[in-house]
Amino acid sequence: xxxxxxxxxxxxxxxxxxxxxxxxxxxxxxxxxxxxxxxxxxxxxxxxxxxxxxxxxxxxxxxxxxxxxxxxxxxxxxxxxxxxxxxxxxxxxxxxxxxxxxxxxxxxxxxxxxxxxxxxxxxxxxxxxxxxxxxxxxxxxxxxxxxxxxxxxxxxxxxxxxxxxxxxxxxxxxxxxxxxxxxxxxxxxxxxxxxxxxxxxxxxxxxxxxxxxxxxxxxxxxxxxxxxxxxxxxxxxxxxxxxxxxxxxxxxxxxxxxxxxxxxxxxxxxxxxxxxxxxxxxxxxxxxxxxxxxxxxxxxxxxxxxxxxxx
Amino acid sequence: xxxxxxxxxxxxxxxxxxxxxxxxxxxxxxxxxxxxxxxxxxxxxxxxxxxxxxxxxxxxxxxxxxxxxxxxxxxxxxxxxxxxxxxxxxxxxxxxxxxxxxxxxxxxxxxxxxxxxxxxxxxxxxxxxxxxxxxxxxxxxxxxxxxxxxxxxxxxxxxxxxxxxxxxxxxxxxxxxxxxxxxxxxxxxxxxxxxxxxxxxxxxxxxxxxxxxxxxxxxxxxxxxxxxxxxxxxxxxxxxxxxxxxxxxxxxxxxxxxxxxxxxxxxxxxxxxxxxxxxxxxxxxxxxxxxxxxxxxxxxxxxxxxxxxxxxxxx
Numbered sequence: 210x211x212x213x214x215x216x217x218x219x220x221x222x223x224x225x226x227x228x229x230x231x232x233x234x235x236x237x238x239x240x241x242x243x244x245x246x247x248x249x250x251x252x253x254x255x256x257x258x259x260x261x262x263x264x265x266x267x268x269x270x271x272x273x274x275x276x277x278x279x280x281x282x283x284x285x286x287x288x289x290x291x292x293x294x295x296x297x298x299x300x301x302x303x304x305x306x307x308x309x310x311x312x313x314x315x316x317x318x319x320x321x322x323x324x325x326x327x328x329x330x331x332x333x334x335x336x337x338x339x340x341x342x343x344x345x346x347x348x349x350x351x352x353x354x355x356x357x358x359x360x361x362x363x364x365x366x367x368x369x370x371x372x373x374x375x376x377x378x379x380x381x382x383x384x385x386x387x388x389x390x391x392x393x394x395x396x397x398x399x400x401x402x403x404x405x406x407x408x409x410x411x412x413x414x415x416x417x418x419x420x421x422x423x424x425x426x427x428x429x430x431x432x433x434x435x436x437x438x439x440x441x442x443x444x445x446x447x448x449x450x451x452x453x454x455x456x457x458x459x460x461x462x463x464x465x466x467x468x469x470x471x472x473x474x475x476x477x478x479x480x481x482x483x484x485x486x487x488x489x490x491x492x493x494x495x496x497x498x499x500x501x502x503x504x505x506x507x508x509x510x511x512x513x514x515x516x517x518x519x520x
Numbered sequence: 521x522x523x524x525x526x527x528x529x530x531x532x533x534x535x536x537x538x539x540x541x542x543x544x545x546x547x548x549x550x551x552x553x554x555x556x557x558x559x560x561x562x563x564x565x566x567x568x569x570x571x572x573x574x575x576x577x578x579x580x581x582x583x584x585x586x587x588x589x590x591x592x593x594x595x596x597x598x599x600x601x602x603x604x605x606x607x608x609x610x611x612x613x614x615x616x617x618x619x620x621x622x623x624x625x626x627x628x629x630x631x632x633x634x635x636x637x638x639x640x641x642x643x644x645x646x647x648x649x650x651x652x653x654x655x656x657x658x659x660x661x662x663x664x665x666x667x668x669x670x671x672x673x674x675x676x677x678x679x680x681x682x683x684x685x686x687x688x689x690x691x692x693x694x695x696x697x698x699x700x701x702x703x704x705x706x707x708x709x710x711x712x713x714x715x716x717x718x719x720x721x722x723x724x725x726x727x728x729x730x731x732x733x734x735x736x737x738x739x740x741x742x743x744x745x746x747x748x749x750x751x752x753x754x755x756x757x758x759x760x761x762x763x764x765x766x767x768x769x770x771x772x773x774x775x776x777x778x779x780x781x782x783x784x785x786x787x788x789x790x791x792x793x794x795x796x797x798x799x800x801x802x803x804x805x806x807x808x809x810x811x812x813x814x815x816x817x818x819x820x821x822x823x824x825x826x827x828x829x830x831x832x833x834x835x
Contacts, residue, residue, distance in 0.1 A: 253668055269673055336558055341551040362792060367576035390565025421558070450658065492660040496656045
């Protein structure tokens with residue numbers, strides 16, 4: 210692996226030499242390592258693009274070409290359901306119908322509703338933990354926190370039974386419900402912020418006769434837009450990429466989200482000569498909404514990861 | 521909620537559970553009425569989708585339950601059976617192999633990327649590029665690498681053949697399956713982990729490096745004598761999160777090898793899934809998930825003790 214050599218490159222380059230040369234050589238070697246790591250990160254994305262614009266059948270004749278082989282947008286048409294079965298088969302697709310728009314709609318509903326519900330209800334709860342006085346508050350908070358230690362699969366198995374007994378298998382409500390009301394992490398995350406908000410403004414509002422609802426909606430929420438947007442984006446990415454729970458509860462057509470659909474699409478492709486162009490077009494289109502979201506909020510997302518601003 | 525090996529962002533390293541930092545003590549007027557309204561939705565969510573299934577999970581592990589009838593209580597039979605199940609031990613072994621390869625590579629690369637970024641550039645663009653693989657789902661990353669590593673016409677094997685070496689069946693060879701899956705997930709997570717480490721690096725004050733440099737320390741020496749020791753608390757938390765996430769690998773296996781070839785990549789979470797949902801042995805699957813829970817909790821507690829995560833040397 211080229212990647213594993215990166216740290217030793219830096220090491221070798223920073224061995225003592227003469228002062229000036231050492232810094233230059235060190236920096237050059239360090240930049241080289243950095244660029245190699247970035248290339249390893251980005252190359253697969255380029256290859257996804259290159260393959261998606263190729264004709265599946267021609268990929269076999271020229272597998273190493275750096276540019277798309279037999280350039281075509283046929284793969285995208287197949288995925289989006291714009292090509293006739295005959296056209297699809299001519300280019301190496303299976304010709305089977307793909308309900309891409311339905312899966313996209315399901316993914317959007319699932320990720321948006323779970324994220325919105327979670328962030329809103331957790332903000333309410335976090336406020337009660339950070340600002341209100343009530344007996345047992347810290348014990349309840351501690352119990353909430355300990356559930357972070359439980360692996361998701363442990364609770365997902367019984368949750369599956371519950372959703373099944375409620376008759377909600379293969380429905381959007383069944384998919385959404387377990388994530389809709391809270392996650393311990395979101396409460397913890399928002400409580401930390403609310404603790405940091407200066408109390409004086411709140412006290413002033415109280416003197417003016419504002420109740421807790423007004424303080425929450427008109428003071429605390431507007432003052433916490435940054436962390437709330439951060440939490441929203443991170444939760445949305447996680448929910449968009451969620452696979453295990455939708456696989457259990459939403460494997461049927463009606464509640465199938467994109468991650469599950471790609472798994473199904475892959476298992477349907479013939480073993481001998483998979484429709485690689487079609488597969489790559491499918492994953493590209495499935496990743497596109499998140500990538501657009503990322504480029505719109507790149508700076509925010511990048512800076513939100515880690516400890517910065519969380520104190 | 522996370523997918524199998526997704527990690528959540530880390531929050532304030534100095535946090536002590538149950539603490540009331542910054543809040544006032546309860547004496548005086550209690551807001552119990554209004555607090556109940558604020559907390560009610562989350563409380564219902566917690567009771568119904570966390571606490572209730574948590575208790576039920578333990579109960580199911582003591583039953584025989586094929587998903588159709590009602591669960592029959594059978595005591596600890598599932599657990600005695602489990603310890604004699606070679607596939608269970610295989611799953612543990614395979615998962616541990618995955619975790620070791622995944623964590624070692626990922627941690628080394630993440631530290632390397634973080635240190636390089638820290639010493640070279642503050643560019644948000646570079647940090648954004650490094651993060652890109654984390655944004656696509658495990659399923660997409662798995663499909664993408666399934667193509668890149670294809671035996672016949674995958675570009676990696678084309679390159680290997682170009683070098684005059686033998687093509688490798690990355691997902692189809694039992695010796696290669698787990699290392700391959702581990703590396704695919706390193707690719708997806710290393711940038712994210714690097715950003716966590718990077719955030720930790722930024723808490724180290726610059727004057728420490730300046731002082732070391734005045735005393736004639738090289739970058740290499742400073743890395744081992746300043747960066748690594750001061751990074752320890754951050755690294756401890758990062759490791760607790762990545763290791764517990766890594767133990768729950770599922771998505772990549774489910775869309776590529778499906779546990780194969782043979783049992784070579786039948787990791788514990790995939791084994792639980794198969795037992796519970798394809799073989800209809802829900803009680804047995806629950807017992808397996810109890811074991812997974814115990815393993816994860818012990819690993820996390822052990823790590824926190826070993827790495828003394830709560831303490832900083834930067835006093």
